[in-house]
Amino acid sequence: MEINDLTPAESRVRRAFASGTAVDFRTADPNAATADDPADGGTWGPERTVRARVLRSLLLDGPREDGEVPVLSLSGARVTGRLELQNATVDHPVRLRHCHFEETPTFHAARLRELNLSESVLPGLISHAVRVDGVLRLTRTRFAGTVRLSGAEVTGSLYLESARVEAPDTEGPVLQLNQAVLGADLWAPGLRAVGEVRLTGARVAGTVNLNDAVLDRPGGTALNAETLAAEADVVMRRADVRGRLELRGARIPGRLDLSHARLANAGDTALRASSCVIGELWLREGPVVRGSLNLRRTQVDVLFLQPEVVPARVQLNDLTYTSLIPHEPAERRLPMLERGNGYLPFTYEQLTASYRRIGDDDAARLVQLAKQRRRRRTLPWYGxxxxxxxxxxxxxxxxxxxxxxxxxxxxxxxxxxxxxxxxxxxxxxxxxxxxxxxxxxxxxxxxxxxxxxxxxxxxxxxxxxxxxxxxxxxxxxxxxxxxxxxxxxxx
Incomplete structure (x- = not known):
């Protein structure tokens, strides 16, 4: 690419890149804030338009100034064409904030120092198997198509707070993080996703934060986190999950916090946390779960389960827990054991053990009495x-x-x-x-x-x-x- 091929806006970006200076095309007039909305970036003129191939050339072979660290830091730009960096190694931070992308960027199998697309608008993102030696920021980023980060490796945190992913014409998952490896947190409070979010097999060294998230896929799987391994907590306080919350086989040594969450998948499974190993499971202070609750074969140290949120159908066979809180009379806990599939003696034994552990022998006897009465219904007439x-x-x-x-x-x-x-x-x-x-x-x-x-x-x-x-x-x-x-x- 020859220098004389550059537009004035691109020349400004090139000069700033060499010295690590940020370029901001946004207006300084607060009354014109709506004109800086990246959703309207398609109407921006040549004074704030940069071709994707110019950015690619800078990242792969851009100029340098002695004593300076080159950085691509661009805000408020309209990026035309496809930014293709698949299989590339980029040693410079990439910060493309408040930008409007006309085509889906491709970072497949690339190795980057830092990637920041916060508050930008994109038709999608193809970045499976990408490696980021730092943080990946997609804060308040809006996607109109699939975000592919399956197999991504991020040594720091992945930030998706208040991001929006909407791909109405996509049949598969709209946000793919399956088999991703994060060296710190998955920080996504306020995430909005219309379609499936996939976290199967992901490894997170820190916390998965989905507080206040809205995951919308009625009749299907809204969040698929099978075999997720989080070394700290998975918090989904006040989350609104419209569809199945799938956590089968997850390993969460800390807390799975669903306090104040709304789980709705009427006629099907709303929460499936079977075959899991969880330190603490909190399901409290929210509306009754709409759909069935599946906790089969799960091991929990502390089960914080309020009777008010338990749905009409639960599956608790082989669920083991050390303590059950809050302390409730046996009469309020027993209906939960009647909502499963048939007579399951083990569920009564678990509840009995939890009462005996805290010294409530009267409640333990009531549970054992209820067990015998439930068993009686399975016997022949003379029994x-x-x-x-x-x-x-x-x-x-x-x-x-x-x-x-x-x-x-x-x-x-x-x-x-x-x-x-x-x-x-x-x-x-x-x-x-x-x-x-x-x-x-x-x-x-x-x-x-x-x-x-x-x-x-x-x-x-x-x-x-x-x-x-x-x-x-x-x-x-x-x-x-x-x-x-x-x-x-x-x-």
Whole structure:
């Protein structure tokens, strides 16, 4: 390219590049701010138009001044043609802010020192397998097409705060970050994406920040982050996800924070975080999840789950958690276990363990009682009949007070019956005085003996009553003793 081929605007950029000086074509008049909107950059005249091939020539073989670091720093320009830097090595920072690109730039497999396209407007970006030895800034950048950063390697952070990606004619993901490797954070609060955002297999050494993001793909996958590995947190406070939030197989040692988030994918899965390993999962202070919640085979240290946000359908089989907060009565937690696919004993055991861990043995017994009642519905009719009898009489052994009440009632019945009709003594000359109360206690209590049962022998109907008292006494006394044992061991 000859120097005399350059326009005045391009000549200014060339001179500034050699000395590392920034060029800003924007107007200084605050009343003309709308004229500087890059969305209207197609109307900008030649005084602020730069050809993409001029920029490429500067980056690959531009002039240098002794003692200066060349930098391409350009603001408020209209870039015509395609900026093609695929497979190139660029040793200079590239800062093209507040610019309007007529064609999609290509940085495929390029190696760059720094790339900053903040607040620019582009028809898309092709930068898969790019390597940036620094930071990649796309702050408040607007894209009208696909952003391809799959396989990108950024030694610093990737900034996408308040960026917008809209590609209405694209069937695949509109923002591709699959297999990307970031040496610091993925910083994207306020991101707006119409279409799928793909983060499958990405590795982030810091935090993934998607606070206040709007991810819009109703009926499909809004965020696909399968096998994502973030070494710190994934925060999505106040995020609005319209479509599936896919996190299967993710590894998040810190916090997955979905506080105040709106998750909606009616008729399908709204959040799938199965087979994950997560330090803390926060799902709270937001509206009820619209769609199903899938946490199967996931390991969580702290599960912060408010009953108010749990949807009508959840999948919790093989979910393990160390602690469940906030502390809620068992009656508020149990409906969640009824919304899965069939009877899952493990979910009841997990909830029981969480209550026992904090010393709430009463709630733990309620969960175990609910488990038996849920299991009863899976049994044949005779099993259900026996289950109802156990529930009514002793609460499956988790209602020791009720068992004690039955013992007292049977003691009263036996005392009255044998008080009205004394059974004959086996050896009248050796038998003690008959006492109907202690005789009934001898029948009911399997361990304690007052010497009455062995000395007297009822007959007929009274013998049948004695057998009934012995059998029921064993069952009820065992229930009472078990309940007392739990209380003593807890204390």
């Amino acid at each position: 259900r009949l026996w289950g109802h009898l156990q529930d009514l009489t002793v609460g499956y052994g988790f209602r020791p007070v009720r068992a004690g009440g039955w013992l007292v009632s049977l003691l009263a019945v036996g005392s009255v019956a044998y008080g009205l009709h004394h059974p004959p003594a086996l050896k009248p000359e050796e038998a003690p005085d008959f006492d109907p109360v202690f005789y009934t206690l001898d029948l009911l209590l399997p361990v304690i003996s007052f010497g009455q049962e062995t000395a007297f022998s009822p007959g007929g109907w009274y013998q049948t009553l004695a057998h009934v008292l012995i059998i029921t006494g064993w069952l009820l006394a065992t229930t009472v003793i078990t309940g007392l044992t739990r209380t003593v061991s807890r204390q």
